[in-house]
Amino acid sequence: MPLQRFQEEADLLSFKAGQPIFILGQPGDTMYVVVEGEVELSLNGKPIDTILAGGIFGELALIDDSPRIATATAKTACKLAAVNQQQFIFLVRNTPHFAIQVMKTMAERLRRETMLRYK
Amino acid sequence: MPLQRFQEEADLLSFKAGQPIFILGQPGDTMYVVVEGEVELSLNGKPIDTILAGGIFGELALIDDSPRIATATAKTACKLAAVNQQQFIFLVRNTPHFAIQVMKTMAERLRRETMLRYK
Numbered sequence: 001m002p003l004q005r006f007q008e009e010a011d012l013l014s015f016k017a018g019q020p021i022f023i024l025g026q027p028g029d030t031m032y033v034v035v036e037g038e039v040e041l042s043l044n045g046k047p048i049d050t051i052l053a054g055g056i057f058g059e060l061a062l063i064d065d066s067p068r069i070a071t072a073t074a075k076t077a078c079k080l081a082a083v084n085q086q087q088f089i090f091l092v093r094n095t096p097h098f099a100i101q102v103m104k105t106m107a108e109r110l111r112r113e114t115m116l117r118y119k
Numbered sequence: 120m121p122l123q124r125f126q127e128e129a130d131l132l133s134f135k136a137g138q139p140i141f142i143l144g145q146p147g148d149t150m151y152v153v154v155e156g157e158v159e160l161s162l163n164g165k166p167i168d169t170i171l172a173g174g175i176f177g178e179l180a181l182i183d184d185s186p187r188i189a190t191a192t193a194k195t196a197c198k199l200a201a202v203n204q205q206q207f208i209f210l211v212r213n214t215p216h217f218a219i220q221v222m223k224t225m226a227e228r229l230r231r232e233t234m235l236r237y238k
Contacts, residue, residue, distance in 0.1 A: 060229060108183060113233050117232055
């Protein structure tokens, strides 16, 4: 499982099924790693993606300092590790595997969005 | 200008205006940095993006080992630095700024594609 190191973090955030994690348009400077459970990303009520344990979301607002482009909701009860900008830079500097993992996730999403839009 | 270190590379690739750099569906394991000139990305004949000097393209196929999802054509005469997977991993490990720069580019594209698709 990718990003498994976060499973050991003591201070995980817990969300109940249906609870919002962040909302479209909010400022955001935090990325999340799903440690347990599932998170749904949606835009204008349309589901975009389901993030499973080991997956990340919220990286866009953290990387380019701009508002959330989707709403994230706990699809099941879930536990998340939050990564702020300072921690993110630290992780990229010290664990290149983390940077590659984030890029792989973004590549997969970008590939999917681009192909859906132009197909 | 981002990624300016590539301006000093001796072995740049030169393309004439209109010359293809890669084609949709081709296998690809190389990312490019535009050092001089402009590159157009298109899909099924529709322009997606123009990459200016300092910008990167082709990072998706390199990151997730899959076929090109767009066609890249020299929009003007241009000079490119090619980055293969081995060089990419090296750059991520040794220059975290490079990793952040690639992520910012991907974030910008992902934000644009997602917003266009769901607006």
